[in-house]
Amino acid sequence: MESFIVSTGIVALAEIGDKTQLLSLVLAARFRKPWPIVFGILVATLANHGLAGALGSWVTTLLGPDVLRWVLGASFIAMALWMLIPDKLDPSEGDAAPRFGVFLTTVVVFFLAEMGDKTQIATVMLAAQYNAWATVVAGTTLGMMLANAPVVWLGDAITRRVPLRLVHIVSAVIFMVLGCVALLGWA
Known part of the structure; x- marks a missing residue:
């Protein structure tokens, strides 16, 4: 249960x-059909994070516990530093042709x-x-949905009220703590 809760919280x-949250806002503004967009985000996240989770699980079969501890610790600390760099949406990412429909375009x-991306x-x-x-995949997918579905439905009303810099700092602190815990072997 810890892996689910931690994964949900960290990714949310x-x-x-993040740029995919900004992309959710762009898709919502462009298509104005929240349900196909939310379902598209869910399917895309399940596929993407399913593959990422499989890669993470596979890595554990290749590396011994001590090497894995150092790799994970360093990776979490690097992620903490990366969290302090805000994402910008690439203008071309919201320009997909809608000829395949809102759902498939979103996926x-x-x-x-x-x-x-950071969450992957x-x-x-x-x-x-x-x-x-x-x-882990269930948790990270839920975290993505908790962060993105409200943006699709409520749009920029949320993004104007949330202090993004504070959220990035809190996220960085969490990743830093996880990195230190891994390096010190407490987990």
Whole structure:
């Protein structure tokens, strides 16, 4: 249960102000059909984080516990530093042609935007740390939905009220603590 709760919390925090959250806002403003967008985000996240979680679980079979502890600790600390760099939405990411419909457009654009993103990398690291693919993927997917679905429905009313810098700092602190815990071998 810990892997699910930690994964949900970390990704929900990390996603606030992230480029895929901005992409959710762009898709909502462009298509004005929240249900297909939310379902598209869910499918894209399940696919993306499912693959990322599988990679994280596979890494645990390659590395011994001591090496894995150092890799994870350093990775979490690097993620903490990365959290302090705010994301910007690439203008081309919201310009997918709607000829395949809102749902499929959302799935493809969101899946591609999530490649190499902080939350995808966090999913790899969490799956490696906990060696619990299903609960980590379920948690990170729920975290993505908690951060993105309200943006689709409530739009910029939320983004104007949330102090993104504070959220990034809190996320960075959490990743830093996880990195130190891993390095010190407390987990």
